[in-house]
Amino acid sequence: MKIEIWSDIVCPFCYIGKRHLEQALAKTGKSVEIEWKSFQLDPSVTADDAGASVVEHLAEKKGMSIEQVNGMMGRVETMAVEAGLDMKLRSSFVMNTFHAHRVLHFAKSLGKGSELKEAFLKAHFTDNMNLNEEENLIQVALSVGLNEADVQRVLSSNEFEEAVNEDAYTAQQFGARGVPFFVFNRESAVSGAQPVEVFEQILNEMN
Numbered sequence: 001m002k003i004e005i006w007s008d009i010v011c012p013f014c015y016i017g018k019r020h021l022e023q024a025l026a027k028t029g030k031s032v033e034i035e036w037k038s039f040q041l042d043p044s045v046t047a048d049d050a051g052a053s054v055v056e057h058l059a060e061k062k063g064m065s066i067e068q069v070n071g072m073m074g075r076v077e078t079m080a081v082e083a084g085l086d087m088k089l090r091s092s093f094v095m096n097t098f099h100a101h102r103v104l105h106f107a108k109s110l111g112k113g114s115e116l117k118e119a120f121l122k123a124h125f126t127d128n129m130n131l132n133e134e135e136n137l138i139q140v141a142l143s144v145g146l147n148e149a150d151v152q153r154v155l156s157s158n159e160f161e162e163a164v165n166e167d168a169y170t171a172q173q174f175g176a177r178g179v180p181f182f183v184f185n186r187e188s189a190v191s192g193a194q195p196v197e198v199f200e201q202i203l204n205e206m207n
Helices: 012-028 054-062 066-082 098-109 113-125 134-143 148-155 161-174 196-205
Strands: 002-007 033-038 181-184 188-191
Touching: 002 012, 012 066, 012 113, 012 196, 033 098, 033 113, 033 161, 054 066, 098 113, 098 134, 098 148, 098 161, 113 134, 134 148, 161 181, 188 196
Parallel strands: 002 033
Antiparallel strands: 002 181, 181 188
């Protein structure tokens, strides 16, 4: 069975959904191939926005108070704890993830896509690294065994831009309007950080 997952490394529900799927796989004992696909939650993030407080950024963008955003994020952090994650969402950074997605495609070409996906999510949400900074992006890539010179080459070029854009286009063809978005054997799809039980049911119904 193949599962394609469209997600972004600044999407908290993508991290929670990842854990829920992993827990369902552990319970069902299903053997699957997972392929991570690129999807930018907010491609409009500018260089001026990047690195800002995510709380202040969302408050301004959505017309909410700081207290409202903190409350909303606190509830998501509680969901994360229930999924076994230590997510410091309120102290994370605003980020344009396009270049991180290019590095993820490079890692995928070497069979390390899943490892780097997890490492980026942890770096952003748990360690609160500012992944807008190239040296931090490279540091995380090195932690899963990628070569520094290769990662720098990718970042200084337009390598894998087409792959990132192709993923976004394919997501549109599937009707994905947000992430996480899970496609099972190109036969069925679900959106959002579904409960573990939902993933279990889908896995058991698939061949």
